[in-house]
Amino acid sequence: MADIAIVGFAQTPTRPQSQGDEVELVQAVVSQARDQLGLRQDDIGFTCSGSSDFLSGRPFSFVSAVDGLGAWPPARESHVEMDGAWALFEAWVRLQHGDLDTALVYAFGQSSLGAIEKILTAQLEPYTTAPLTPDANALAGLQAQALLLAKDATEADFAKVVSRNRRAGLDNPHAQLRSPAPARNQPVASPLDASDCPPVGDGAACVILARGDRARALCERPAWIRGMDHRIETHHLGQRNLCQSPSTAAAAQSAGFDGHVDVAELHAPYSPQELILRRALGGLETANVNPSGGALCANPVMVTGLIRLGEAAQAIIDGRATTALAHATSGPCLQHNLVAVLEAR
Amino acid sequence: MKPLSAPYQIDYHYKRSLGPVLGRFMAELEQGQIIGSRCQDGRVLVPPSEFDPRDGSESSGLVRVAATGRLETWSWQPQGDFAFGLIRLDGTDSALLHRIQGAQASELHQGMGLIAVFADERRGQIDDIDHFRPAGTDEITATDLGEPVPPLTEDRVLKIPLVLDYQIRAGATTSDFLRGMARGEILGNRCPQCHKVQVPARPACTTCSVLCESPQILDETGTITTFSIIRIEFPGQRLAPPYVCAWILLDGADTALLHLVSGDPENVRMGQRVRAVWKAEADWGPTLESIRYFEATGEPDRPFEEIAEHL
Known part of the structure; x- marks a missing residue:
């Protein structure tokens, strides 16, 4: 390369x-x-x-x-x-x-x-899925419920993701939502609360x-781009394990991710998706995840993923990080995932 | 001033050819039956697939499956009376997305028995299953798969409309231009770098990518650079064919404007001088249609060399 x-x-x-x-x-x-x-x-x-x-x-x-x-x-x-x-x-x-x-x-x-939630329906498999008109929130809700049923996460975990991203977004002048996480009292598509969903x-x-x-x-x-790859899964939601993101894991491995970065920018429009991505990436325990506030604070659709790459790179350019991971997603329920590993040399 | 804004709808009516596998699936739904496809490793998928999504190998056949299944995951919808759910039909190895009705949100649970409720009027589409409802224990019968079903040989086409509503907004500069049309003015703007004048006024110079100066009013006379004679009819036409559609280089502008030209199409020429003919003032609006068309002025034509750069 x-x-x-x-x-x-x-x-x-x-x-x-x-x-x-x-x-x-x-x-x-x-x-x-x-x-x-x-x-x-x-x-x-x-x-x-x-x-x-x-x-x-x-x-x-x-x-x-x-x-x-x-x-x-x-x-x-x-x-x-x-x-x-x-x-x-x-x-x-x-x-x-x-x-x-x-x-x-x-x-x-x-x-x-x-x-936008209805426009995103137009990207679904057109014969047996799109005609039922599930919107983006409904599909993210199915995925969130699957996580709860598998005991992979609790609603409190979702709330923690929201809270951490919204706190980080306070310092990001480009973010759309710059206020602490609100109380969870606005059900959208169960079990998702409005605060689990991205702003438009x-x-x-x-x-x-x-x-x-x-x-x-x-x-x-x-x-410097150490490596980058993207992988996709089937568009039939019922043939995927929605609690896992094997495409993210495969893309990360191919991109040369070794489990450790200083900063990670994850494109998770819905809070439960950050938990799925973290697991696919081996936890990211030592990384500063979404210092920008992520997609929960600003989600200009078609731009959000590129912003992740830009934010991760800027952390290196500014000297705030030596290594960074950037992730972007596309399609319903994290169907298609791109991972880049960036580094200072 | 706020940018101009208008409601807008796209309405595409796609006709999708279904092929032998989805075609059979839809034909069976019309009969109140559900089928799946069998992968070479024995897994059964619903909706059926021509290929195994795991390795791309061809499916080994189609088979009738039960209308009952188990709830895997769901999302209760804020509209109030239903959930979307993934339902694994009995004896199959994948889940089908569908609506669940007839239960309260609190009653839904993983593994819950459900049964397909078919619509009374069926047309060979996924909505032929109206929804799934909780199944009584006596309704969940054999989980064995039914008999094999042959692929469909005739072509089957499914009409799937796509209708989306928008509220579109013109940008600031385009709004300026359109408001000019409503005042009887054609607005262009100059690039501070290459000094060319664009019409319609645009936010940035398309060559230099710098912001343009404030819009200015342009002359209503110009020169035809090139044109086309429209001889066929199509929906939405304003004039009866034959008529002329031309690029018109307004005096003082460096880019041409597309509009209609009146008169006998056989008399229209490259280099011909024309002027804008506006509608009655009461009919002006924020649209290029405030100009009815351009008409010949009778001045001598401009030589080709003077318009060659603008073709």
Whole structure:
């Protein structure tokens, strides 16, 4: 594997309703990421974005978002209809070729334009699952109940996850929820309380990658990618053990995770999912997990995973960590999981 | 000012071809029966699958299964009267997602016996099972699997509508442009870096990726750069074919605007000079349709070299 590092990160604050449209979100965050490294768009070798047309209801909305990038001279550009973490994966693979030494990855999403829990239903298996219209909360509720029934966790454990993330979010100016965890008195989809569920918000993020000497020139302390992989499970919920995340465990092993990192940023939109991820990752007892407050404090859908990579990298760039793990998820009940291990060298 | 906002709906009616396995599953549901697929290692999956999701090996056949099963996990829904649950049908090795009704939230428990309640009117879809309800002990009979069932040979198509509602918002600059249309003004804006004027006004220069200056009012006259004659009918058309759709380079602008051109399509030319014809002022709104169309001014055409850069 080539030496490739995250050298820059920018994000918008996540807000219930962004004032700008997608182009304005992208322009703001991409400019900030490039400007802080002194780069222009034509310095960037490869550009890749992650978003979902279903969030805005407009086919090919990602094409118009390119207006925020300034794609002239014509950019080498690609897009994934997934969280921006997978766009970062594509950019990392692209940089392995060796002919390019920088990549820019961005993600944007406005969950506020539609009913996000219902929009997420459209990603389900279309013949026997989606027509029943279980929304995202209902499916996360099934998973939470399965954990309780297996005696893998209690509702008090869920509350602890919420409480810890919300406390961390107090210090994150980009977080949407910046208040301590409320009392558990708002049932959503049993056994989930409203506080176990992510806030609905809009946002964008941008990460810049560079190879070898270029990374060292752009950044004093690059967050080198030791390894990265993503694995997926069947889309039939009834054929999975919802209490476990074998795809996370396999991705982590392949990414070179040895059980110890200083910081871990986990993409767990629902509090019980953090418990499942921690177990799949061997506990993470010594790690500072979600110092950003995680997805429970800010969940701009399609961006949340890329923010995990950005936050984990920033901890290394700033000298707050020597090793970090970043995780992103996609699909219902942690169906698809990406793990990256980052390190200072 | 707040960005403009409007309700918006997408309404796609997908027709999905089911194939021999899901096709048989839906055909059996229509008959009030449930089938599963048998994997090569003997496991039985419901809903049936053409392949074993563990290793991709082809399923070895289809088999009728019981309409009774056990509750594995559930989530009571805030609407009040039902839960979603994963139900393992008797004799099978995977769970089916469905609705559970006829029980209180507090009565649900792991391993609870449930039975499928079929809808009176069935159309060969998963909703042919209306829901599952608690089963009496006498209703849970044999857990043996039934007889083998052949795959479906004829093609079966399932119509699955996807309807989603949105409240879309234009960005700040696009809102400025659209509000301009409601005042009878065409707004563009200039890039501070390359000095080109874009129309419609956009938040950022699409070339330089820097924020543009405040919008300015542009001339209503311009030049056709290129055009197409629409000769076919399609839903949503405003004019009867044949009519012309053209890129129009407004005077003082560097990007062209797409609009309609009136008159005999055979007379329309690249380089032709045109001007905007607005609707009656009472009919202006935040839309490009405030301009009815563009019409020829009769001025001499601009030479090709002057528009070549804008094609």
